[in-house]
Amino acid sequence: MREDFNYIGKNIYVDTACQSLRPKTVIDALNEYYTKFNSCGERVKYPWGVKTEQKVDETRTKVLKYLKLSTKDYFVSFTLNTTYGINLLLNQIDASKFSRVITSDIEHNSPFLSTMTFAEKNDLPREVITRDDTGTFPLEIDFDRALVVVNCVSNIDGRKLSNLNDLVKRVHKEHGIIIVDAAQAMAHNVDVLRKVQADAICFSAHKMYAPSLGVMVVRKDLLSKINTTFIGGGMVDDVNKNDFTPSYDNPDKFYTKFESGLQAWGEIIALGRAIDWLEKVPKKAKTKFNSYCKQLFDFMKKQPKIHLINSTPSPVISFYVEGIDSHLFGAALADEGIMVRTGYFCVHYYLDHVKKYPPLIRISLGLHNNQADIDKIIKVLKKAL
Numbered sequence: 001m002r003e004d005f006n007y008i009g010k011n012i013y014v015d016t017a018c019q020s021l022r023p024k025t026v027i028d029a030l031n032e033y034y035t036k037f038n039s040c041g042e043r044v045k046y047p048w049g050v051k052t053e054q055k056v057d058e059t060r061t062k063v064l065k066y067l068k069l070s071t072k073d074y075f076v077s078f079t080l081n082t083t084y085g086i087n088l089l090l091n092q093i094d095a096s097k098f099s100r101v102i103t104s105d106i107e108h109n110s111p112f113l114s115t116m117t118f119a120e121k122n123d124l125p126r127e128v129i130t131r132d133d134t135g136t137f138p139l140e141i142d143f144d145r146a147l148v149v150v151n152c153v154s155n156i157d158g159r160k161l162s163n164l165n166d167l168v169k170r171v172h173k174e175h176g177i178i179i180v181d182a183a184q185a186m187a188h189n190v191d192v193l194r195k196v197q198a199d200a201i202c203f204s205a206h207k208m209y210a211p212s213l214g215v216m217v218v219r220k221d222l223l224s225k226i227n228t229t230f231i232g233g234g235m236v237d238d239v240n241k242n243d244f245t246p247s248y249d250n251p252d253k254f255y256t257k258f259e260s261g262l263q264a265w266g267e268i269i270a271l272g273r274a275i276d277w278l279e280k281v282p283k284k285a286k287t288k289f290n291s292y293c294k295q296l297f298d299f300m301k302k303q304p305k306i307h308l309i310n311s312t313p314s315p316v317i318s319f320y321v322e323g324i325d326s327h328l329f330g331a332a333l334a335d336e337g338i339m340v341r342t343g344y345f346c347v348h349y350y351l352d353h354v355k356k357y358p359p360l361i362r363i364s365l366g367l368h369n370n371q372a373d374i375d376k377i378i379k380v381l382k383k384a385l
């Protein structure tokens with residue numbers, strides 16, 4: 001897929017878990033919007049605005065198609081990022097419906113902190129469940145009227161919540177609600193999520209080859225449990241001195257529930273282009289990508305000085321090198337043109353306090369990487385070791 005990223009030259013970018021590089025077609029889509037029909041969606045009647053509205057609607061449809069979810073049961077709202085989506089839900093959901101909050105130990109700060117403040121504010125017990133190396137979620141715990149917020153792919157080592165479907169069914173059986181943090185699933189692991197009937201799925205377009213944008217996929221029947229407090233333009237049909245007619249009471253406009261104010265129209269449209277691009281990634285490219293992940297994993301596993309966090313190959317590989325500060329190591333790799341992430345990747349609780357690891361190094365591959373990148377990373381790691 002390298003030709004779609006021909007602007008990167010000899011740079012080796014391996015921080016895709018933070019944000020992926022954008023293929024040229026996505027940058028083109030953004031440019032087309034800004035140079036050919038820059039306008040507001042949903043409020044204007046002139047042709048540019050009509051085109052914007054139509055393309056934004058297309059992106060909503062493409063998101064649901066990509067996830068194999070039906071427009072009958074779900075709608076799609078846009079926001080800033082995964083963190084914002086989860087917070088919008090937790091800050092407005094009716095807490096009286098729940099008896100407990102459940103999350104897991106390997107969560108990004110985004111669900112970890114928002115569940116913490118939600119539980120505190122609403123005086124609810126919060127349980128932090130241990131997920132083992134396989135990433136599965138234990139199903140034998142008490143889910144009675146639980147609000148569950150968990151990732152389905154980890155940003156430490158790509159471990160997957162492979163029993164997500166069973167978890168969703170179990171939570172629903174006990175009259176609970178489940179919000180899935182899909183930030184790391186959308187680009188390379190969407191299979192774990194497809195057709196899964198969670199109550200809400202939040203993710204970041206910037207981690208799936210699209211511009212910076214947050215996406216919320218929400219079950220229509222969750223709306224009755226949301227007390228709207230985050231509100232403004234774009235969400236109302238009429239306003240009196242002391243009351244208003246919300247647009248989100250109209251089933252065709254449910255998505256306005258979470259879209260206060262002007263939206264990132266160009267970015268939304270370019271997300272549609274990114275999904276088209278992802279759908280067309282050839283099988284051969286996927287096989288190559290998996291082989292790059294395996295090559296790095298196999299190499300690192302054999303190095304006595306490398307402490308690998310992954311138990312299996314994944315596009316996201318975290319490790320530390322015995323006796324060397326990870327930030328220094330990262331700076332040394334940067335000197336060789338290799339851009340990695342160092343630290344705790346916003347998973348402080350698990351990495352620092354449960355596992356007591358020193359700061360780590362994370363290599364996260366993207367579809368722009370090629371064999372030459374992998375060879376160079378291995379060569380430089382060997383030299384550094």
Ligand SMILES: Cc1ncc(COP(=O)(O)O)c(C=O)c1O
Pocket residue numbers: 017018081082083084108110111151153154155181183184204
């Ligand atoms: C698993 C996971 N959840 C949530 C987030 C937060 O995403 P954002 O910063 O786009 O809100 C990230 C970001 O790396 C992530 O990897």
